[in-house]
Structure formats: C-alpha cells, structure tokens
Amino acid sequence: MSPELTKDLITTDPAATEEWEGPASAPSENEALYLELDGWEGPLDLLLDLARRQKVDLRRISILSLVDQYLTYIERAEALRLELAADYLVMAAWLAYLKSSLMLPREEQEEPSAEELAMRLQLRLQRLAAMRDAAARLMGRDRLGRDVFLRGAPEGLRVDRKNRWQCEWFDLVRAYGQVKARTAPVVHMVRDRMVMTLDSALSRVSAMLGVTLDWMELREFLPPHADPRLRKSALASSFVAALELARMGKAELAQDEVFGPLRLRRAAA
Amino acid sequence: MTELPDDLVRAVEATLFAAETPITAEAISAHLGGVDVKPALHELAMHYAGRGISVVERGGRWHFQTSADLAHLLRREREETRRLSRAATETLAIIAYHEPVSRAEIEAIRGVQTAKGTLDVLLEAGWVRVAGRREVPGRPVIYATTNEFLAHFGLSSRKDLPGIDELKAAGLLDPVDNALEEMMTAGEKTAEASSESAPDSLESEDESA
Amino acid sequence: MTELPDDLVRAVEATLFAAETPITAEAISAHLGGVDVKPALHELAMHYAGRGISVVERGGRWHFQTSADLAHLLRREREETRRLSRAATETLAIIAYHEPVSRAEIEAIRGVQTAKGTLDVLLEAGWVRVAGRREVPGRPVIYATTNEFLAHFGLSSRKDLPGIDELKAAGLLDPVDNALEEMMTAGEKTAEASSESAPDSLESEDESA
Numbered sequence: 001m002s003p004e005l006t007k008d009l010i011t012t013d014p015a016a017t018e019e020w021e022g023p024a025s026a027p028s029e030n031e032a033l034y035l036e037l038d039g040w041e042g043p044l045d046l047l048l049d050l051a052r053r054q055k056v057d058l059r060r061i062s063i064l065s066l067v068d069q070y071l072t073y074i075e076r077a078e079a080l081r082l083e084l085a086a087d088y089l090v091m092a093a094w095l096a097y098l099k100s101s102l103m104l105p106r107e108e109q110e111e112p113s114a115e116e117l118a119m120r121l122q123l124r125l126q127r128l129a130a131m132r133d134a135a136a137r138l139m140g141r142d143r144l145g146r147d148v149f150l151r152g153a154p155e156g157l158r159v160d161r162k163n164r165w166q167c168e169w170f171d172l173v174r175a176y177g178q179v180k181a182r183t184a185p186v187v188h189m190v191r192d193r194m195v196m197t198l199d200s201a202l203s204r205v206s207a208m209l210g211v212t213l214d215w216m217e218l219r220e221f222l223p224p225h226a227d228p229r230l231r232k233s234a235l236a237s238s239f240v241a242a243l244e245l246a247r248m249g250k251a252e253l254a255q256d257e258v259f260g261p262l263r264l265r266r267a268a269a
Numbered sequence: 270m271t272e273l274p275d276d277l278v279r280a281v282e283a284t285l286f287a288a289e290t291p292i293t294a295e296a297i298s299a300h301l302g303g304v305d306v307k308p309a310l311h312e313l314a315m316h317y318a319g320r321g322i323s324v325v326e327r328g329g330r331w332h333f334q335t336s337a338d339l340a341h342l343l344r345r346e347r348e349e350t351r352r353l354s355r356a357a358t359e360t361l362a363i364i365a366y367h368e369p370v371s372r373a374e375i376e377a378i379r380g381v382q383t384a385k386g387t388l389d390v391l392l393e394a395g396w397v398r399v400a401g402r403r404e405v406p407g408r409p410v411i412y413a414t415t416n417e418f419l420a421h422f423g424l425s426s427r428k429d430l431p432g433i434d435e436l437k438a439a440g441l442l443d444p445v446d447n448a449l450e451e452m453m454t455a456g457e458k459t460a461e462a463s464s465e466s467a468p469d470s471l472e473s474e475d476e477s478a
Numbered sequence: 479m480t481e482l483p484d485d486l487v488r489a490v491e492a493t494l495f496a497a498e499t500p501i502t503a504e505a506i507s508a509h510l511g512g513v514d515v516k517p518a519l520h521e522l523a524m525h526y527a528g529r530g531i532s533v534v535e536r537g538g539r540w541h542f543q544t545s546a547d548l549a550h551l552l553r554r555e556r557e558e559t560r561r562l563s564r565a566a567t568e569t570l571a572i573i574a575y576h577e578p579v580s581r582a583e584i585e586a587i588r589g590v591q592t593a594k595g596t597l598d599v600l601l602e603a604g605w606v607r608v609a610g611r612r613e614v615p616g617r618p619v620i621y622a623t624t625n626e627f628l629a630h631f632g633l634s635s636r637k638d639l640p641g642i643d644e645l646k647a648a649g650l651l652d653p654v655d656n657a658l659e660e661m662m663t664a665g666e667k668t669a670e671a672s673s674e675s676a677p678d679s680l681e682s683e684d685e686s687a
Binding site: 154 | 491493496497498500509517541542543544545546549552553562564565567570571572574587588589590593629630631632633639640641642646647648650651654657661662
C-alpha cells in the first residue's frame with residue numbers, strides 16, 4: 001500500500017466514495033505508520049475503531065478493555081520501531097493513568113473521578129461515531145450534478161429596466177429662467193449715496209464745539225432729520241473728526257464705559 | 270391526477286431535460302442502451318402540449334423549451350418612473366428655447382459642461398432628437414425637441430413656451446445679484462439678516478444626469 | 479390526456495424552467511408581476527411527482543431537476559464531481575448538524591486538528607459559509623451551511639438532514655460537558671445511569687462554545 005499524500009485534498013478516485021469505512025489516508029509521508037496500523041486520523045479515531053471492534057453499542061463498551069487494546073497497539077508500534085506522533089503517545093499515557101485510576105477504590109480517586117473521565121471519553125467516541133455515520137449518509141444521498149441534474153440549457157430570465165422620465169412644465173420653464181439668470185452678464189453699479197466728507201465733518205464739529213464749553217454727546221453733532229444712510233456716514237465722519245480735533249488739542253474726549261456714549265467738549269484754552 | 274409515464278418515457282424526459290444541446294433520438298437511444306425512443310419522444314411532446322414548457326423537434330434534434338406563447342416571460346421590461354435631474358432639465362429647456370443647438374452652444378448658455386449622460390437621458394426619454402449637423406468646422410451634431418416633447422409638456426408648438434418677458438414678469442429671470450441686493454437692504458431693517466439662509470436662486474448645482 | 483394547467487401555473491412552470499439557478503417564490507412572483515405563486519408551485523410539484531423530472535424546493539429556492547430514482551441512468555462521474563476527503567466530509571457533517579460551529583468545536587468533536595485546506599475545500603465548493611463570529615473571548619469565526627449545500631444534497635431544509643431528529647433526541651448533538659452533567663445528576667438517582675440513553679432534556683440546542 002503506497003502512502004497517500006493528499007489527506008485533506010479532494011481525490012479523484014470514484015471508488016473511494018463507497019469505501020467510507022475504509023482506512024483514511026495518512027496525514028503526511030513521514031507518518032506512513034498509520035497506513036500500517038490501518039490509517040487512523042488521530043488517537044480518537046483509533047480508539048473509535050477499537051471500540052467498534054468490541055461489537056457492542058458504543059454506550060456499553062468496556063473502557064478498560066479499550067484502554068488495553070490501545071496500549072497494546074502502541075506497544076506493538078514501538079516494538080516495530082515505528083515513529084509515533086506525539087498525540088498518540090500522550091493519549092497512551094493518559095489512558096494508562098485512567099486505567100490505574102479506574103482500578104483504585106472510589107474513595108482514593110482525585111477529582112474529577114476516573115469514572116467521569118471514562119464517561120467523558122465514551123461520550124466523545126459516541127459523538128464522533130454519530131458524525132461519521134451522518135457524513136456517510138449525507139454523502140450517500142442523491143447529489144446534484146452526480147445523480148440528479150439541473151436543466152442542461154436553461155434560457156435564463158432577464159429583466160430589462162426601462163426608465164420613464166418625468167418632468168413638469170413649470171420645472172422646465174423655471175430651469176430656463178435660472179440658466180438665463182445665472183449666465184446673464186452681471187453689471188455692478190455702486191449707488192449714489194449721500195455721504196458726509198471728513199472735511200465737512202471737521203468744520204461742522206469744530207464750529208459746534210465753539211458754541212459751548214459743556215460736554216456734548218457725539219450724536220448731538222449729527223445733522224437732525226437726515227436720511228438714515230447719511231446719518232451713518234455722518235456718524236463715522238464726525239467720530240474721525242472728533243479724534244482729529246483731540247489730536248490737535250482742540251477737544252477733549254470722554255467715554256465712561258465700553259460702547260458707552262462718546263462725549264466731547266472744547267479743550268480749555 | 271395525471272396518468273404516470275412509463276420508465277422509458279421518464280428516462281427520455283430526464284435525458285432530454287439534462288441535455289446541454291438539442292439532441293437526436295439516436296443519441297438519446299444510445300444513452301439509454303439502444304432502445305427505440307421515438308414513441309417516448311412523441312408521447313412527451315403530446316404530454317407537454319398546452320403546458321408552460323414544450324418538447325419540440327427541430328431538424329431531427331429534440332429539446333425542451335419554454336412554450337412559445339410564454340416567451341415574453343423570458344425577457345421582461347420593467348418601467349421605472351424617474352425624475353429628470355436639474356442638469357437634464359436645464360439642457361432640455363435650452364434645446365427647447367434655442368433649437369437646433371449644438372452641445373457646445375448648450376454649454377455656452379448653461380455656463381457649465383454638460384455630462385455625457387445628460388443628453389443620452391433626453392434622447393432616451395424621446396424628448397430630444399439629433400437634427401443633423403451644423404455646417405461649421407467640426408460639423409457638430411445639433412439637437413432639437415420632438416413631438417413627444419410637445420405632447421408631454423402639453424404644448425401645441427414651441428411658441429407656447431413663455432417668452433423672456435413673461436419669465437421676467439414671473440420673477441423667473443431675476444439675476445442672482447438682484448435677489449441678493451434685495452435681501453441685503455431688507456437686512457438693514459432686521460439685525461439677523463446676515464444669518465438668513467440663502468435664497469433659492471443660490472442653490473448648489475446638481476450636475477448628475 | 480392530462481388536464482391542462484391554468485395560465486398562472488403555466489407561467490410559473492415556464493419561469494421556473496427557464497431560470498438558470500434555483501429561484502425563490504418571491505423572485506418568481508416579482509417576475510410575474512407580484513401574484514402569489516406558492517399554490518402554483520405546489521401544484522407543479524404534485525404534477526411532476528412520478529415523472530422523469532421533478533419540481534423541488536431547497537432552502538426556500540425552487541428548481542426543476544431530474545428525478546432521483548433515474549440516477550442509475552444518468553449518473554455522470556464527471557471530473558468535477560470529485561470525492562471529498564474523509565476529513566472534509568466529516569467536517570461538512572459536523573457543520574451541517576451543529577451549525578453555526580467554530581473550528582475549535584469541530585476539532586473537539588473530531589479529536590484532531592483541522593488541516594488548513596479542509597475548510598477551504600468546503601468554502602470553495604460553496605457548501606459552507608462564514609456565519610459571523612462567536613461572541614466569546616477570541617471571537618472565533620463560526621461556520622454554517624449554504625443553500626447550495628441543501629440543493630446539492632437534495633435537502634429541503636436542515637430538518638431533512640438524515641437522522642438529525644434521532645441524534646438530537648439522543649443528545650448526540652450536545653457538547654460532552656452538557657451531556658456529562660445531565661448524566662451525573664441522573665446518575666445520582668439511578669445506578670445504571672451510564673447505560674441509559676440520554677434523556678430528552680438534552681434536546682436543547684446548546685451552541686455555546
């Protein structure tokens with residue numbers, strides 16, 4: 001028997017499908033031993049096969065004799081100087097321990113008890129066996145592409161989407177209006193605004209300061225009843241004029257608080 | 270219940286179904302061990318008559334096919350109503366007001382490039398047609414509206430489109446700057462003017478077709 | 479002569495027949511303008527029972543296929559219907575019967591590490607998919623089967639998995655720890671607990687890692 005190298009790979013051997021219960025292929029070339037020993041896939045696999053050889057329900061197997069059989073196998077392999085994978089040896093050591101524990105009186109056993117460990121092993125074997133059988137039944141079903149077939153040349157279904165475009169008259173007309181509005185040549189015109197020049201503010205403020213020695217609020221220097229736009233311009237010009245007069249020493253400025261009314265009076269000569 | 274076919278008919282039925290190309294009676298026969306399959310094929314053709322699928326013979330080869338009167342089921346058209354994008358609406362409006370007009374002219378009027386899909390959409394909608402070529406260098410294609418365009422928008426002719434003066438009267442021609450100016454002067458009365466949202470005419474432009 | 483199907487049944491029959499892949503009732507319905515097609519599908523499944531081809535449902539998708547009992551006439555051991563390795567078939571069965579399941583859980587049942595290629599083969603075949611992650615430390619990827627898996631193995635749903643009810647009833651789909659705990663508590667009452675079959679209370683599908 002030549003070792004198969006394709007453990008987990010798909011093989012093309014059709015006959016092998018039926019050989020479900022047969023030996024598995026070896027994990028790798030240097031583990032060819034398992035082919036000699038029937039090709040197990042790990043210690044649990046070997047244990048399951050040994051358990052099945054007891055030819056009883058998996059729930060009734062004798063764990064003790066199972067352990068003996070396993071240890072015998074391992075001893076035989078060692079006698080043949082076959083290199084065993086570590087997990088087989090680990091399992092062997094564990095089973096040897098389990099065997100000695102099982103033979104101890106119950107009260108001398110540690111936790112977990114040997115019975116529990118044995119039960120655990122039995123449950124694992126049952127579960128593996130169940131899945132192995134399930135896999136075999138699954139593979140034996142009538143399979144699509146092998147036993148049953150889809151239609152060889154289906155015509156196929158196609159849905160062609162077609163758009164029905166929607167647009168309202170108003171949207172159309174408004175769009176045109178927007179294009180025209182957006183792209184019309186833009187002419188910027190600065191409007192003719194009434195302004196008070198700094199010069200006229202200077203002469204106006206200094207003239208008014210000459211009338212009295214009292215403090216006056218800046219607002220009082222503005223032309224009354226003026227257009228609001230002119231008022232803004234006059235306020236700005238008068239403010240600059242007041243600063244200029246203060247700089248020249250012709251006026252005193254006072255402001256009691258930030259943003260408070262600005263007051264001014266003629267500087268004492 | 271229908272009467273059940275015999276094993277040979279069933280085998281022929283399955284073979285014919287699984288075949289990837291039309292197949293001769295001889296080939297089916299060879300596949301099934303040499304029996305005469307002609308009667309079975311005729312029985313199948315009879316059975317399927319009036320059903321949604323049919324067994325037919327063409328030039329000596331047999332195959333299953335979807336029944337001819339249901340062929341429309343294989344290719345269905347589904348209509349979806351979609352709104353014209355702003356770019357497409359503008360382009361359509363320019364074609365309507367200026368036709369015939371080239372793409373370069375449309376772009377000059379719109380002030381932006383026209384995405385390739387935009388004119389395609391209008392052609393697909395059936396509202397715009399290619400009206401020839403302009404006899405200038407490069408001979409650009411020129412576009413015009415169609416009768417479907419008039420029908421869709423309820424126009425008896427292009428003359429029914431409102432003129433520039435009417436647009437102006439309706440406020441649809443107000444340049445953006447005027448609208449802005451109006452808002453600013455209004456803002457001098459209300460302190461929050463600057464925090465107001467921009468007017469409609471400033472809406473961001475959507476170029477997607 | 480057989481009785482003729484009505485127009486809806488004919489339309490469903492033709493649509494199902496023409497479809498290139500298994501198709502849901504909803505997709506057929508959408509293709510045919512939104513009518514309820516379920517009764518028609520069941521009528522078709524009835525009509526084709528016993529013929530050479532069958533109408534079947536697999537994981538919510540319907541298709542026509544050759545009837546299973548004709549496999550001996552049609553079986554093709556084509557190159558693409560290759561055999562899965564033992565590791566791959568076992569892994570597939572564990573995923574199908576326990577899904578969703580992590581790699582560590584698969585390895586706990588098989589007692590050996592899963593070679594890298596094993597899951598890849600199943601994923602590539604389209605029979606297994608990644609179904610998310612288990613919300614436990616390490617957040618391991620969990621695997622489940624696909625609709626193609628159901629279709630390939632001729633299962634209407636996972637409930638059709640061979641023997642799944644018996645396995646569930648026997649507690650053989652429960653983790654060892656749970657089964658052991660059950661047995662220990664049961665064992666306190668009856669001395670022969672270990673030889674008894676697992677009680678019904680193990681039936682609960684415990685998917686915890």
